[in-house]
Amino acid sequence: IASLCCSWSRDGHKLVSASTDNIVSQWDVLSGDCDQRFRFPSPILKVQYHPRDQNRVLVCPMKSAPVMLTLSDSKHVVLPVDDDSDLNVVASFDRRGEYIYTGNAKGKILVLKTDTQDLVASFRVTTGTSNTTAIKSIEFARKGSCFLINTADRIIRVYDGREILTCGRDGEPEPMQKLQTPWKKCCFSGDGEYIVAGSARQHALYIWEKSIGNLVKILHGTRGELLLDVAWHPVRPIIASISSGVVSIWAQNQVENWSAFAPDFKELDENVEYEERESEFDIEDEDKSEPEQTGADAAEDEEVDVTSVDPIAAFCSSDEELEDSKALLYLPIAPEVEDPEENPYGPPPDAVQSSLTDEGLGSEKKRQSSSDGPQAPKKKPKTTNIELQGVPNDEVHPLLGVKGDGKSKKKQAGRPKGSKGKDKDSPFKPKLYKGDRGSLPLEGAAKGKVQAELGQPLPAGGAISELL
Numbered sequence: 232i233a234s235l236c237c238s239w240s241r242d243g244h245k246l247v248s249a250s251t252d253n254i255v256s257q258w259d260v261l262s263g264d265c266d267q268r269f270r271f272p273s274p275i276l277k278v279q280y281h282p283r284d285q286n287r288v289l290v291c292p293m294k295s296a297p298v299m300l301t302l303s304d305s306k307h308v309v310l311p312v313d314d315d316s317d318l319n320v321v322a323s324f325d326r327r328g329e330y331i332y333t334g335n336a337k338g339k340i341l342v343l344k345t346d347t348q349d350l351v352a353s354f355r356v357t358t359g360t361s362n363t364t365a366i367k368s369i370e371f372a373r374k375g376s377c378f379l380i381n382t383a384d385r386i387i388r389v390y391d392g393r394e395i396l397t398c399g400r401d402g403e404p405e406p407m408q409k410l411q412t413p414w415k416k417c418c419f420s421g422d423g424e425y426i427v428a429g430s431a432r433q434h435a436l437y438i439w440e441k442s443i444g445n446l447v448k449i450l451h452g453t454r455g456e457l458l459l460d461v462a463w464h465p466v467r468p469i470i471a472s473i474s475s476g477v478v479s480i481w482a483q484n485q486v487e488n489w490s491a492f493a494p495d496f497k498e499l500d501e502n503v504e505y506e507e508r509e510s511e512f513d514i515e516d517e518d519k520s521e522p523e524q525t526g527a528d529a530a531e532d533e534e535v536d537v538t539s540v541d542p543i544a545a546f547c548s549s550d551e552e553l554e555d556s557k558a559l560l561y562l563p564i565a566p567e568v569e570d571p572e573e574n575p576y577g578p579p580p581d582a583v584q585s586s587l588t589d590e591g592l593g594s595e596k597k598r599q600s601s602s603d604g605p606q607a608p609k610k611k612p613k614t615t616n617i618e619l620q621g622v623p624n625d626e627v628h629p630l631l632g633v634k635g636d637g638k639s640k641k642k643q644a645g646r647p648k649g650s651k652g653k654d655k656d657s658p659f660k661p662k663l664y665k666g667d668r669g670s671l672p673l674e675g676a677a678k679g680k681v682q683a684e685l686g687q688p689l690p691a692g693g694a695i696s697e698l699l
Contacts, residue, residue, distance in 0.1 A: 234250050236248070241280070244559050247278050253274055277289075277291040287302070289331065295320075295619050295622045297309075310343060311341075320335050354401070365383040377389055377407070389409075413430065425441060450481055457474055
């Protein structure tokens with residue numbers, strides 16, 4: 232069973248994923264245990280944690296209205312849609328989780344209040360004429376109020392969330408930028424100043440500047456591969472793209488310079504004409520003012536705080552003063568050494584010998600046998616069935632195959648069921664050897680004859696032609 236999409240909680244300790252068996256699972260990142268599971272009747276296209284409340288998860292099932300799960304009590308709420316007949320709906324939380332933006336196949340965008348599911352604003356995405364276009368995905372920037380909409384008419388539209396809320400219901404907001412080509416996936420940079428989009432025709436990434444819409448860079452991947460997904464690092468200028476099961480990491484080439492320079496040294500890229508200062512070779516600087524000397528003396532007497540840790544601005548939101556102290560920023564990992572000569576992390580051998588002498592070999596063997604014994608089985612996670620009305624149960628995820636009689640058209644590997652020892656059920660029947668209808672060509676004397684003749688060049692009309 233493979234996971235098709237996942238989402239991290241705000242503090243990084245929890246992970247929610249959707250797998251091919253239509254199950255949404257919540258995982259503990261440090262222990263790797265599954266906390267709870269939710270079984271849906273149809274494939275899951277997207278899962279997303281609430282940006283501020285890790286007790287809520289937004290789920291987008293196939294051919295169904297979006298569902299918001301509450302993990303603490305295993306309850307769910309089906310979000311309202313604009314048209315009950317059109318259930319190809321995508322949804323996403325905004326940057327702070329105050330609103331939920333949904334879009335359908337007719338280009339209608341609904342803005343719902345997260346707590347009450349009340350409709351706050353709405354508008355329709357149209358082409359040059361009055362024709363509408365289907366909404367494929369909605370992505371929000373980590374900073375600022377901008378979000379982008381990827382539509383079926385091969386255009387990425389960038390909107391301002393504040394303008395959407397101001398227009399209210401049935402508004403007509405104009406997009407800030409339009410970026411046109413067939414797109415597979417698009418997202419914002421960590422600071423929200425750039426937009427990266429992956430082409431649907433080849434493994435190529437296009438990067439634009441959001442403010443003016445000019446194309447900054449094109450990154451070309453391996454030829455012949457199709458892009459599946461792309462993500463930008465929250466803080467660093469690093470992009471990850473995936474195609475055919477291989478993740479490509481895109482980063483800048485860092486130029487290292489290990490030369491030693493003086494503290495007041497300035498490195499020049501090209502030759503410049505040096506302008507000598509008037510007081511450069513004076514014993515005393517006559518042009519230096521008295522307040523500057525006072526300021527320098529005050530700076531020398533100032534105490535430097537080396538104990539307190541300043542929060543990293545990149546990890547803090549605009550409405551937060553301090554960084555989350557419980558956030559999981561790094562995954563703990565220990566190297567695995569096969570048959571180490573000595574344990575560098577344990578006590579020295581002398582200490583181990585003395586402890587064995589004091590406690591006795593019997594207690595040590597007992598302790599080792601108890602530690603080597605079978606561990607307690609993990610607690611089985613609770614599975615909750617989510618019932619959705621009017622949702623077909625025989626749908627197949629778009630990434631797995633096409634629908635056919637309620638099952639995927641993938642060819643089953645291995646021997647067909649019930650064909651062992653039954654020639655009548657097997658679709659392949661061996662041809663009988665000429666002159667002996669009761670035996671196969673590679674049995675008895677015929678087997679040795681064929682093997683002997685196969686070891687040498689065969690003349691025309693030899694043993695192979697006789698077998699055929």
